[in-house]
Amino acid sequence: MFLLPVSFSINADYFFLQFTIPIDNGDSVKNAEADSQRTLYPYVTGTSIVAIKYKDGVLMASDMGGSYGSTLRYKNIERMKAIGKHSLLGASGEISDFQEILRYLDELVLNDNMWDDGNSLGPKEVHNYLTRVMYNRRNKFNPLWNTLVLGGVKNGESYLGMVSMIGVSFEDNHVATGFGNHLARPILRDEWHADLSFEDGVKLLEKCMRVLLYRDRSAINKLQIAKITEEGVTVSQPYSLKTFWEFKAFNNPTAGAEGSW
Amino acid sequence: MFRNQYDTDVTTWSPTGRLFQVEYAMEAVKQGSAAIGLRSRSHVVLASVNKAQSELSSHQRKIFKVDDHIGVAIAGLTADGRVLSRYMRSESINHSFTYESPLPVGRLVVRLADKAQVCTQRSWKRPYGVGLLVGGLDESGAHLYYNCPSGNYFEYQAFAIGSRSQAAKTYLERRFESFNESSREDLIKDAILAIRETLQGETLKSSLCTVSVLGVDEPFHFLDQESIQKVIDTFEKVPEEEEDGGEAEAEAAAAPTEQGGAGDQDVAPMEM
Numbered sequence: 001m002f003l004l005p006v007s008f009s010i011n012a013d014y015f016f017l018q019f020t021i022p023i024d025n026g027d028s029v030k031n032a033e034a035d036s037q038r039t040l041y042p043y044v045t046g047t048s049i050v051a052i053k054y055k056d057g058v059l060m061a062s063d064m065g066g067s068y069g070s071t072l073r074y075k076n077i078e079r080m081k082a083i084g085k086h087s088l089l090g091a092s093g094e095i096s097d098f099q100e101i102l103r104y105l106d107e108l109v110l111n112d113n114m115w116d117d118g119n120s121l122g123p124k125e126v127h128n129y130l131t132r133v134m135y136n137r138r139n140k141f142n143p144l145w146n147t148l149v150l151g152g153v154k155n156g157e158s159y160l161g162m163v164s165m166i167g168v169s170f171e172d173n174h175v176a177t178g179f180g181n182h183l184a185r186p187i188l189r190d191e192w193h194a195d196l197s198f199e200d201g202v203k204l205l206e207k208c209m210r211v212l213l214y215r216d217r218s219a220i221n222k223l224q225i226a227k228i229t230e231e232g233v234t235v236s237q238p239y240s241l242k243t244f245w246e247f248k249a250f251n252n253p254t255a256g257a258e259g260s261w
Numbered sequence: 262m263f264r265n266q267y268d269t270d271v272t273t274w275s276p277t278g279r280l281f282q283v284e285y286a287m288e289a290v291k292q293g294s295a296a297i298g299l300r301s302r303s304h305v306v307l308a309s310v311n312k313a314q315s316e317l318s319s320h321q322r323k324i325f326k327v328d329d330h331i332g333v334a335i336a337g338l339t340a341d342g343r344v345l346s347r348y349m350r351s352e353s354i355n356h357s358f359t360y361e362s363p364l365p366v367g368r369l370v371v372r373l374a375d376k377a378q379v380c381t382q383r384s385w386k387r388p389y390g391v392g393l394l395v396g397g398l399d400e401s402g403a404h405l406y407y408n409c410p411s412g413n414y415f416e417y418q419a420f421a422i423g424s425r426s427q428a429a430k431t432y433l434e435r436r437f438e439s440f441n442e443s444s445r446e447d448l449i450k451d452a453i454l455a456i457r458e459t460l461q462g463e464t465l466k467s468s469l470c471t472v473s474v475l476g477v478d479e480p481f482h483f484l485d486q487e488s489i490q491k492v493i494d495t496f497e498k499v500p501e502e503e504e505d506g507g508e509a510e511a512e513a514a515a516a517p518t519e520q521g522g523a524g525d526q527d528v529a530p531m532e533m
Contacts, residue, residue, distance in 0.1 A: 125361070132359050239430060
């Protein structure tokens with residue numbers, strides 16, 4: 001294999017030295033990085049996560065879809081996982097990077113348990129650890145392509161925070177990722193209040209998820225709601241939301257323009 | 262413990278299963294001036310005797326702040342102690358940076374102990390010649406640990422190390438059962454009284470000792486000379502008499518509720 005150097009290619013976000021290896025795979029010559037590979041774009045992605053603090057802790061909702069570009073390819077992906085005793089992590093973005101993060105956290109929790117000394121990692125510690133990881137990867141131009149939501153309860157205090165793929169991190173009473181920021185958070189800003197009951201919290205989340213279902217093309221109608229309280233984490237069984245399509249305007253959509261669709 | 266043919270190397274066992282170099286390192290701790298630590302449920306007090314090389318020089322620093330919630334008092338080779346304090350500060354701040362929460366003392370102490378153990382098992386190293394009294398706070402409350410040059414560590418309610426520490430230990434042994442419930446002020450007073458025991462008759466002055474406190478809602482800090490002197494004044498009003506009347510006599514003179522449960526023996530008229 002001989003490597004033919006090509007000049008620098010400057011793209012919108014990054015530039016790198018490309019070498020061409022003459023492999024003919026039908027359509028184009030493959031390019032190989034001179035150094036190790038970096039994340040350039042996501043492949044299998046999850047869409048929004050929405051989470052709120054409520055009376056007993058934190059509620060988080062996500063659908064179970066994994067899109068492969070515009071194809072809704074995987075319909076059984078759990079995008080929320082319990083971390084240790086006190087935390088719940090939800091992720092949108094690249095699913096394989098989420099799995100990698102789960103492996104990091106597994107190791108973290110394992111080491112924490114091995115101390116066996118009565119101290120344990122709370123949601124604040126996990127959130128900050130993740131912030132460090134995400135920010136460091138971003139600095140190496142090799143991001144983990146996720147937006148993470150970290151919720152938890154420890155010693156009676158609820159915690160809810162978010163970290164983006166570039167390491168931006170903050171806490172709030174309600175958070176959402178991706179499309180959720182645009183569609184769900186306005187609803188939450190109006191209707192969230194402190195000390196929501198469990199039922200009210202679920203209703204509020206379902207309202208947000210329904211809007212996302214109608215308007216986000218990568219959302220599917222199969223969602224899970226996870227709850228974390230002082231007692232621990234429970235992730236619900238997947239279920240569907242009822243949708244309504246009988247709006248009058250949908251009945252005869254071409255009423256005003258015969259022949260169109 | 263005398264010179265023998267198994268004590269040249271830290272990696273040489275004696276036939277009776279002892280590592281003499283490690284034991285000699287522990288002797289070095291006994292040569293340093295006294296350091297004392299005690300804890301209650303919510304506070305830890307570390308105190309030390311200020312020893313100066315000569316009248317011309319200043320005294321050695323023996324108590325170091327590791328973090329807002331951890332302090333350490335050392336006895337032995339102060340240079341080794343300084344290096345280990347720097348290590349502890351580094352570990353503590355790295356943890357704070359990554360997890361934005363304080364490093365649990367228990368975990369710091371284990372890392373310290375593991376570091377000391379390495380030096381007992383490498384032929385090109387020597388054990389650290391310093392004993393560390395690590396006091397700190399974590400989720401489960403206040404803790405006091407003693408780290409040995411051997412790599413062992415123990416948790417204590419109260420402890421004293423360094424020269425003439427046996428006198429302080431005797432004093433503490435009499436009183437330790439009440440420490441858990443002690444108030445902050447009583448804990449400080451007990452620390453200073455224990456320091457006094459190590460002075461063997463020398464008059465206790467605030468310039469002779471350093472006292473530090475940390476507790477729930479109280480970050481680690483040193484007490485200034487004035488505050489220390491005030492505490493000393495409460496029991497050193499009449500030096501000759503008080504020396505005897507202090508602990509030995511069962512006087513229930515003061516006995517207010519602020520004292521610990523073991524029936525404090527203080528004679529000096531307290532400001533009530």
